[in-house]
Amino acid sequence: MQLPALRLAPLFLALVCSTAPAQPGPQMNLPRVELTAGMYRIDAQVAASDAARQTGLMFRQDMPAQEGMLFVFEQPATQCFWMRNTLLPLTAAFVADDGTIVNLADMKPQTDDSHCSAKPVRYVLEMNQGWFAKRGIKAGSKLGGSLFKR
Structure with missing residues (x-):
């Protein structure tokens, strides 16, 4: 009577393996908003929910x-x-309600190093590392967009 059980073991194993959770992937379909930094336009995905913020730009x-x-x-x-x-590699701009960049932080990929805002903010904009520096945008610069209070 053990023979039928042995024949079912591979089927059971295949079923268990096929239902294992898949590796999470990048978020590509979040809502978007247009921002400006001086004369530069930014097409930004908006991560406004807990789940979207937790995943962020992971896996991109x-x-x-x-x-x-x-x-x-x-x-x-x-x-x-x-x-x-x-x-x-990313740079995080910590942004006040009026669009003013409070501080910037360059962040290395795949690290658990913490990068924090210098004061309380509601917005954080992540761009490719060096994007802000190449355009002379630094703490005190203002971002434009419909989200920011005037």
Whole structure:
């Protein structure tokens, strides 16, 4: 009577293996908003839910130069970011409600180093590392867009 059980073992194993959770992938279909930084246009994906903010730019292999991700929080707070499962070197701009960049932080891929806002903010904009520096955009510069209070 053990013979039928042995024949079912591979089938059971195949079924269990096929229902294992898949490796999460990059978020590509979030809503988008157009922002400006001086004369430069930014096409930003908007991560406004807990799930979208937690995944962020993880697993992305590349990102066009003019694109980024804007993290939107319900209220200003000290925001801290890390780069676990994030493959791209990024710069985070911590942004006040009026669009003023409070501080910038360059972040290395696939690290758990914490990068925090210098004061409470509601927005964080991640761009490819060097994007802000190459355009002379630094702390005190203002971003434009419909989300920011005037």
